[in-house]
Amino acid sequence: MKRFWRSHSSVVNRTVCVGLLLGLLAVACFAGLVWVQFIQGTTLAQAATQSRTLSVKVNAKRGKILDTNGTVLAQSVERYTIIGNPQAAQSFEPTDCTPKTEPYCQSLNGKNLTTTGAAAVAQLLSPLLGEPATTIGGELSAPGQYAVLKKDVTPEVKRKIDKLYLGGIVYGELSNERIYSNGTLMGALLGGVDDSGKGVAGIEQLENSTLTGTDGYEIYQQGGGGEEIPGTMTESKDAVNGSDVTLTIDRDVQWRVEQILEQSQEKYSADWGIAVVQEVSTGDIVALADTDEIEAGSDAAKINVARAVSQTFEPGSIGKVFTVSGLLQEGLHKMSDKFTVPSTLELDGQTYKDAEEHATSQWTLAGILQQSSNVGTILASSHYSDKARYEYLTKFGIGQPTGLKLPGESQGVLSSYKDWDGRTRNTVLFGQGYSTNILQLTNAVAVIANKGVRRPQTLIKAVTNADGKTTRMENTTSTRVVDESVAKNVLNGMESVAESYQKFAGVPGYRVASKSGTAEVVGADGRLSSIISDYTAIIPADDPKFVVTVVLKNPQGGFGGLTAGPVFAQIGEFLMQKYDIPNSSPRKDAIPTEW
Template sequence: MRSFSWSRLSRRVKQASIMGIVMLLVALLCIGQLVRIQLIDGASTAQAATQNRTVKAVLSAKRGKITDANGAVLAQSVERYTIIGNPEAAQDFEPTTCTTRTRGYCHEIDGKPLQTTGVAAVAQLLAPVLGMNAAELGGKLSGTGQYAILKKDVTPEVKRKIADLHLGGIVYGELSNERIYTNGTLMGALLGGVDDAGKGVAGIEQIEDKTLTGTDGYQIYQQGNGGEEIPGTMTDAKDAVDGADVQLTIDRDIQWRVERILKDSQAKYKAAWGIAVVQDVQSGQILALADTDQIEAGSDDAKLNVARSVSQTFEPGSVGKVFTMSGLVQEHLHQMSDKFTVPDSLTLDGQTYKDSFNHGAERWTLAGVLEQSSNIGTILASDSFSDQKRYEYLTKFGIGQPSGLNLPGESQGLLTQPQTWDGRTRNTVLFGQGYTVNALQMTNAIAVIANQGVLKPQSIIKTITTPDGKSTTPEQKESTRVIDEEASKQILNAMESVSEHYSSQGFAGVKGYRVASKSGTAEVAGPDGKLSSLISDYSAIIPADNPRFVVTVVLKDPEGSYGGLTAGPVFAQIGEFLMQKYEVPNSPQRKNAIPVEW
């Protein structure tokens, strides 16, 4: 039997004591760290964790709609999503195998488990839903950072399918809006388009951008590991306010029909282009503003190009005689019944002028001068009509003045001061040469005669309606009187004789309705810089007995040349359609026509 060793026992006790002390120190250190974390750093640690989970989600405001005069939608924003990927999370992705326990939150393709992990697995799952190539997606998810745009303008349906892939925290959707134009090329360049940020950059979209643009809202909340909102954690929110809706005066049905007639006529007359305007006489509202350019609304072309119907300027030709004769009658220099003997040419101050056709010394009244569109008769009647008065009346009719519609790219034409006119220009301005207009200006100038001598402001915006349903009408400039009622009656009477002249030849009449009109033909510079091109135009009031509409048609280089023979028949088709659409009663038989000959 071995003897008991007190020394050995002493060493073991000592060792145990040391171990106990060490363990006690470790325990005290852990307790101290726990106390520090929970009591001293607890608030800041919790705050950091909360901040890490807190997100501010933007609530995108919808851009307002653009509608026609009857509420038909021309442009609208629809709910879309931008799909975002988290590359760092994608690279760490481990698919969950589908079992009875994981069913409903697992990953498989066609009922089979994935054979890959990371970016490749995410791309395999996502590619069929987004309709993209898996390799392309993989490339976008292989970068650095936590934010990569995978695809824009995704529909809510596709976004829901992505949610069913259970890739929360790796792939998610940010709400956005896509601008949709529902009528293709109808009013394409006139409507314009928006840029990638949703800002109007052309056409109606541009001039009404501030009205159409809403104010984004937001939500601040905490999200879970899957990117989902943790219930009850929302701390702040502000609703998005959508943009206001803009209703145009343009009637989609009229616009469509006018564009169709123009395109057919362009082909028939082999014209380079065509423009047409339809204006309501009483309100000044533009019901159609059309041209033959085929541009898709919202396209790059629509964003880069201005509507020809707005920007194109031209010499009005003999339509300008209406403004000259209005001034002559208003200034009491002549009545439309005054008699003239008119040759077919005239040399004045070293300048020779001719009519468009050869004739002998004709005995025409001033109404007859307008009916026959005689340059010579117009010059003879204007011998006491000063240069300042010639300029003044053109200006009063709106020539050389902005239309007030503020459409992007609109040109106000060119009308120089009378002091700059040479010996020839002072006379050519009498019959619509030596200055330029656009189709909107010319239409409203003729509308002065339809409105008994009053120039009314044009409009293309009918109402603005805010998201709360409040509608307002944009303010209009005041109407101004250009000539008195008696003078306008005389000019209207003579213009009706012009229309009868063409109608009797089977060109520009509208069966059952009286029309007051004026045609124009002007030589313009062609590509070679010479006067090798023609502008043919026709502006008409229908019905002449109770004016409802003014229609202007302009053709460039049509076969047939003269405005009454080319643009006139185009007007006739438009006028017939308007009379049918609005069920306008037939005109009574004309009486008291001013004689055109003596």
């Protein structure tokens, strides 16, 4: 009996102990539940929500660049960067296609996949991304959770990838690709953008702040497959696209000028050619062209400045236009004043010659301009002070910033008259001893076309913001350089110049006022072995609409009027036809050139 009670007592003790332990465990579980539910519940819920919450950047689209008529020259289009999650890809198990799984299964060419992991994902993506499956598989086999599989993917391809149901493994990040629709047209002038979409050259750089928009964002919760959970967006800010920039350049004129330059470069075996077309009444640049064939947006466009912007040169005899203008404005001469002009002149120990030897001639000041006589220009300037010579060049804009602020623009060199030596003080009278660029030179000649007033040049016509509001970029600040009567008389003299080149550089049906130039420049050998030939013209001379300047380097065929002049003629004829300019009235007021 005692043994029985001892055994029974032992069982009871063990039972009580087990019961106590179970009770304690129940209490602990209940306490834990209370702790989780009532004390840590909010914190854990917040943590879970936070782990599912995603902040996504909404990219702003870069503004367009358009020509004066609204033709698109540069624009950003929607593109995607396809991103893979290697860690998720390596554990991927494709879903076989059956009637029940049809909406979300994965197959290739109608057949279920026989592989798994990164290889299976790569097989699905390869036809859509146009990349070998081995390449994609290699990217997805690396450690980590982020791998760029393809950039600049179209929305159409992105939608096809979405239908593969690879949420959490493959997704697209929205980006913008910059598209230039006209190839080499205005290539280096338009410039390009870097990988971040920032303008780094040309007009893209000049107008970067205007073209660049402001990114927005969206904050929402995502599901296990990376998809947005409907109704969970808590905060968002719309992206504001960049403004569109409209240029003064006419694409059709630009195209034709570039074509003419390229043909002329080949015809005259020139090293290069550049040209500008400027509207007289507004200062608008209608064309700014060169012969460098650079694709807009290319690496070359991002590191090179358009030659028409950067190239400087001595203008040669075109500079006589500014000298004659100064002489008239200062009251030192009239265009009809008479001079006896030899072919050679010795002055202060220096020898000066005309381009072609000639007998001593009886020319008026208009005749000196027409014959482009260096000697005659020096003789006419005997009382024209060095200070005045310098001041009129600067008034015309020579050696001064154009105000266009184009990246890489070179403004040339015009040293102070105080630094001139005995020869330079005279060579500046006929366009040597200083350098300019084609934009400066064109606007300087436009002073004569615009009745003595210098207008600021304009390349940006208007800006249209994301709301559609357009602002015209007008610069009304103008400066009178010479009196209207002076400009009229110089224009008259330039028309006589153009008549001398009528056979080579005339535009049928239209009067032209022009000046040619030729200057020796330093060549690759370090000597004055290269030639700049230039020609600038106002058309029509009786009612100026455009100034056209052409510059050729080392053309085979003679002086500026015989090489650059014919190039102008083709451009001028195109302009008159395109803009339907009425034919000129006959000339009746020519100033005598001889006496």
